[in-house]
Amino acid sequence: MTDENHSPAEPSEMEVSEEHEHDEVSATEAGLEESGFAEKKKIGVGFWIAASWLVLITFLAIFAPVLPFKEPNQNFIVFEQKENPITGKIQDRPVQPPYSPNGDHWLGTDQDARDILSRSIHGARISLAVGALTALFGIVVGGALGMIAGYFKGILDKVISAIFLVSLSFPGLILAILVVALVDRSLITISITIGILAVAPIGRLARAQTLSFAEREFVLAAETLGAKKSRILVRELLPNVLIPMSTLAMLVIAIAIVAEGTLAFLGLSVQGSSTWGKLILTGSGLQTLESSPWVAFAPMGFLFLTVASFNYMSDRLRDFFDVREIFVTRD
Amino acid sequence: MSHETETPSTLLKLDDYRVGFRTERGLAKAVDGVSYELNSGKTLAIVGESGSGKTVLNRGIMGLLGSNINESGSVKFQGEELVNTNRQKFWGKKMAMIFQDPMTSLNPVMKVGKQVSEPLRLHQGMSRKEARHRTVELFTLVGIPEPSQRFDEYPHQLSGGMRQRVMISIALAIEPDLLIADEPTTSLDVTVQKYILDLLVEVQKESNMAMTIITHDLGVARGRADEILVMYGGRVMEHAPAETLFNEMAHPYTSALLSSIPKLDDPKHTRLTPIEGFPPDIVDGPDGCKFAARCQYAQENCLSELPDTTVKGDHSYACFYPIGTDEGAKAFASNAERGHTAAGLKIRAKEEVI
Amino acid sequence: MPKAIKRLIGLSCLLIVISMITFGAMNFLGDPLFNILGPVAADVDNPDSVKIIEEAKAQYHLDKSLPERWARWAWDFVQGDFGVQFSSSGQPPVSNLIKERLPRTLELMAVAQLIAVALAIPWSVLAASRANKRTDKVSTITAFAFVSIPSFAMAVILFYIFSIRLDVLPDVYNATDSFWGFTHDHRLIQLILPGFTLGLGAAAGYQRLLRTDLITTLQEDFILMARSKGVSKRRVLYYHALRPSLFSLITLLAINIGYMIGGSLVVEQYFRIPGIASAVVEATLREDFPVVLAVVMIISCGFMVFNYLADFLYSVIDPRIRTEKSGQRRKITSMGM
Numbered sequence A: 001m002t003d004e005n006h007s008p009a010e011p012s013e014m015e016v017s018e019e020h021e022h023d024e025v026s027a028t029e030a031g032l033e034e035s036g037f038a039e040k041k042k043i044g045v046g047f048w049i050a051a052s053w054l055v056l057i058t059f060l061a062i063f064a065p066v067l068p069f070k071e072p073n074q075n076f077i078v079f080e081q082k083e084n085p086i087t088g089k090i091q092d093r094p095v096q097p098p099y100s101p102n103g104d105h106w107l108g109t110d111q112d113a114r115d116i117l118s119r120s121i122h123g124a125r126i127s128l129a130v131g132a133l134t135a136l137f138g139i140v141v142g143g144a145l146g147m148i149a150g151y152f153k154g155i156l157d158k159v160i161s162a163i164f165l166v167s168l169s170f171p172g173l174i175l176a177i178l179v180v181a182l183v184d185r186s187l188i189t190i191s192i193t194i195g196i197l198a199v200a201p202i203g204r205l206a207r208a209q210t211l212s213f214a215e216r217e218f219v220l221a222a223e224t225l226g227a228k229k230s231r232i233l234v235r236e237l238l239p240n241v242l243i244p245m246s247t248l249a250m251l252v253i254a255i256a257i258v259a260e261g262t263l264a265f266l267g268l269s270v271q272g273s274s275t276w277g278k279l280i281l282t283g284s285g286l287q288t289l290e291s292s293p294w295v296a297f298a299p300m301g302f303l304f305l306t307v308a309s310f311n312y313m314s315d316r317l318r319d320f321f322d323v324r325e326i327f328v329t330r331d
Numbered sequence B: 001m002s003h004e005t006e007t008p009s010t011l012l013k014l015d016d017y018r019v020g021f022r023t024e025r026g027l028a029k030a031v032d033g034v035s036y037e038l039n040s041g042k043t044l045a046i047v048g049e050s051g052s053g054k055t056v057l058n059r060g061i062m063g064l065l066g067s068n069i070n071e072s073g074s075v076k077f078q079g080e081e082l083v084n085t086n087r088q089k090f091w092g093k094k095m096a097m098i099f100q101d102p103m104t105s106l107n108p109v110m111k112v113g114k115q116v117s118e119p120l121r122l123h124q125g126m127s128r129k130e131a132r133h134r135t136v137e138l139f140t141l142v143g144i145p146e147p148s149q150r151f152d153e154y155p156h157q158l159s160g161g162m163r164q165r166v167m168i169s170i171a172l173a174i175e176p177d178l179l180i181a182d183e184p185t186t187s188l189d190v191t192v193q194k195y196i197l198d199l200l201v202e203v204q205k206e207s208n209m210a211m212t213i214i215t216h217d218l219g220v221a222r223g224r225a226d227e228i229l230v231m232y233g234g235r236v237m238e239h240a241p242a243e244t245l246f247n248e249m250a251h252p253y254t255s256a257l258l259s260s261i262p263k264l265d266d267p268k269h270t271r272l273t274p275i276e277g278f279p280p281d282i283v284d285g286p287d288g289c290k291f292a293a294r295c296q297y298a299q300e301n302c303l304s305e306l307p308d309t310t311v312k313g314d315h316s317y318a319c320f321y322p323i324g325t326d327e328g329a330k331a332f333a334s335n336a337e338r339g340h341t342a343a344g345l346k347i348r349a350k351e352e353v354i
Numbered sequence C: 001m002p003k004a005i006k007r008l009i010g011l012s013c014l015l016i017v018i019s020m021i022t023f024g025a026m027n028f029l030g031d032p033l034f035n036i037l038g039p040v041a042a043d044v045d046n047p048d049s050v051k052i053i054e055e056a057k058a059q060y061h062l063d064k065s066l067p068e069r070w071a072r073w074a075w076d077f078v079q080g081d082f083g084v085q086f087s088s089s090g091q092p093p094v095s096n097l098i099k100e101r102l103p104r105t106l107e108l109m110a111v112a113q114l115i116a117v118a119l120a121i122p123w124s125v126l127a128a129s130r131a132n133k134r135t136d137k138v139s140t141i142t143a144f145a146f147v148s149i150p151s152f153a154m155a156v157i158l159f160y161i162f163s164i165r166l167d168v169l170p171d172v173y174n175a176t177d178s179f180w181g182f183t184h185d186h187r188l189i190q191l192i193l194p195g196f197t198l199g200l201g202a203a204a205g206y207q208r209l210l211r212t213d214l215i216t217t218l219q220e221d222f223i224l225m226a227r228s229k230g231v232s233k234r235r236v237l238y239y240h241a242l243r244p245s246l247f248s249l250i251t252l253l254a255i256n257i258g259y260m261i262g263g264s265l266v267v268e269q270y271f272r273i274p275g276i277a278s279a280v281v282e283a284t285l286r287e288d289f290p291v292v293l294a295v296v297m298i299i300s301c302g303f304m305v306f307n308y309l310a311d312f313l314y315s316v317i318d319p320r321i322r323t324e325k326s327g328q329r330r331k332i333t334s335m336g337m
């Protein structure tokens, strides 16, 4: 990916020697392998496993209300015949929740005897929605800005690139906390806040792709035929920019889900509804964790599988389509 | 350095040595049955076009090809069988190799002096100071100006010629019994080439080690090597003492090679005749002689049968129709008559027939 | 070195812009007067309140225009005066809070980065030296898993395993304990769990980059050359191959040091470490803007400094950089979280 306009300050985009196609080659015995013959690129089974999980969880999330899951907010208190210590009578007395996983509650219940499986599935609704909205916002805004910068160049490019640069140097999570604390904690606010942070990386990629495609024959041909600029942008360039952008967007979804979880864990996420981060928080106290670890670990499993799947698919796709931008996912 | 007596002892003995790379398309037979012997104190030149398997052969002998290969036949070094064994114990002690490309063979982030003194420190138990002293000595020997200053420079600060001299210093520091120099002079200009080659030969004679020089260039071999081995498509085409080879050249490939390459000592503007065509596919190659498709002498049987190696004293070659024999002359005449060889190659207008 | 100076100027501009945005956002989205005075600020009909409001406005320059207020703040900031905290109990200077809390966060990050690098290097070397063998494949999957565990989840997992189940590591952080020492009453040991929480994920991220770069380096001729000199495999890996492979790692390290603050938000919260990250959460919730602003600026400055240092480190690692530009480059982008 070329980037001609290196401005003097580029903190989050420093330059390192180019990465080669190394993964196909084995380099055992400390370099005693000559570069072998590169295998054909394969997307691998892992990709399809990850994709299946995402399809499954998305399906469950969307149709959770009509699927035969338990009511997520209902308290399923179990009663048992026990002697009342005061009166000495045998009577129905509630068993202290949380209940461990059993035939009725596959993943157990939380402290309020609510079904964790059902809550995790319902939690997926919020977490996935945040991820999807964020990515959408990032692709639409970042893609548009990046393509405009890359296609029209000049002053427009300078301004947009500067915006990207500032955005990339910002301590993002703190910005997110600030906005969420100052504005509100609605799904939309949170998604847009995280989405704003995704604009710059996606936009940069779109810009770089546009720059490289704008010089290709098919674009030049369309230009000489007198096609309108807007038409060229949409018809000729967009399809080529979209693929690399969406590989990055998958990663953005993963990051957004984690970011939302982090906010939730800090008590700052979507009000009223339970997200994965909140569910984990519920179970993360010393006592609950000690006596009933499933309360935290069950939703964590959902979160992990989903984040890992998005990460992995994005990684495979970028490898497959040769998108050579290293993208940092860690805090 | 060899501590053996002057009586020539066989240091290296190859017998039907083969190396194949396991690739997706199948086994790439880069070395396809090579046999020769090399004595201490002798220099062997291995000559051949690009891709003929010179580097693979010698890296194979050294055991530097990694694990993705099939190796067979026999390589005996000081009487010990090497094939399919780990040769690590010889590295840096008894065997050394000067790599083909001095630009990529030196560690870019390590001072060149350190790279030379490393084997001294590791294998000869020298102290840092001794090693530095010896390195500067070696630098002086190979003709690096301001040697003690150069010690602390990085490869990118040196010219190609200087880097190659550093590579040679590394090899000399090791004081090996067998030194393999893989095209030690390709990237250098002519005067430097000569200097370095002569230097290598001089050191080799002095220390009585055996040396293999790999080159494209028969001219380089002449006068420096005791023996010359001509390779093509992973096979030995011709092998003879240097002067014998030039005087009694038998293989059409050797002859074609000689006329295709500018020689160090050529007068300017000598006409060159490139060899037409390309080296054979080594995965799915021809059944017969590897050179048949490009040979002016090729007959039908060359395409289907592999010629046996003919041995005449210390001269051997693998050809049905060697130059300078009746068969050869007849074969060429018949090709000239029909205008093309058995492989369909057009016959060039004629001067190089002896 | 004009290039270095150019870069320095660029970084400073960036800092200025970041401070303007943060400053503007807080004044736009929040209501500083309300934060200082509480409900009184809205009581504009009461003459007593109005007087208090006027006084407060004058004291905090709230009657001035936004650019002027920013300029005043910036001028103070470069002189080390971060303003005062908005709080009901007096107005302690922000710098007191920073002085008290920043060292704790720095300690945490130092421990975390040390753990991360100490794990990542041997891990990458092992994986690269067995590239595409079983060991490597397992390690790649492990790295993927670690990268995909958010720090809050990692905190819960490690806490559960090491503190609750195995009961080998302390889970209480006591800011008054001394740092250096090896019992549960020393902060060094108390920081192990939080440090691993941040460090494991970071290590996995570093491993992914370093392994890739090492594999590329291991295919270079000079590695083979070193082997043929009789240098042991181990020495070749650590002495010859590692150094020229460190570029991406340094880049990521610089980015990460700046942004690990993001991760430490959660970790400080979960392990109850009163550091700067938890200060920022508290301050945000109280809408104590001078604190937020100061912390944002400190993080950004740290980020810039480390990026600047990274440039310098490149040239230490690779002497070629000092004289010439090396061929193709690659980019590392982060979303800042």
Ligand SMILES: Nc1ncnc2c1ncn2[C@@H]1O[C@H](COP(=O)(O)OP(=O)(O)OP(=O)(O)O)[C@@H](O)[C@H]1O
Pocket: A034, A035, A036, A037, B021, B023, B028, B030, B048, B049, B050, B051, B052, B053, B054, B055, B056, B057, B100, B216, B282
């Ligand atoms: N690692 C490898 N895997 C597969 N094939 C290889 C490998 N290394 C070399 N070859 C093939 O082996 C053949 C011989 O290569 P080699 O490098 O020995 O040629 P060479 O005679 O040294 O040529 P040059 O004069 O250009 O150095 C070539 O066809 C090459 O493509």
Ligand SMILES: [Mg+2]
Pocket: B054, B055, B056, B100, B182
């Ligand atoms: Mg070669």
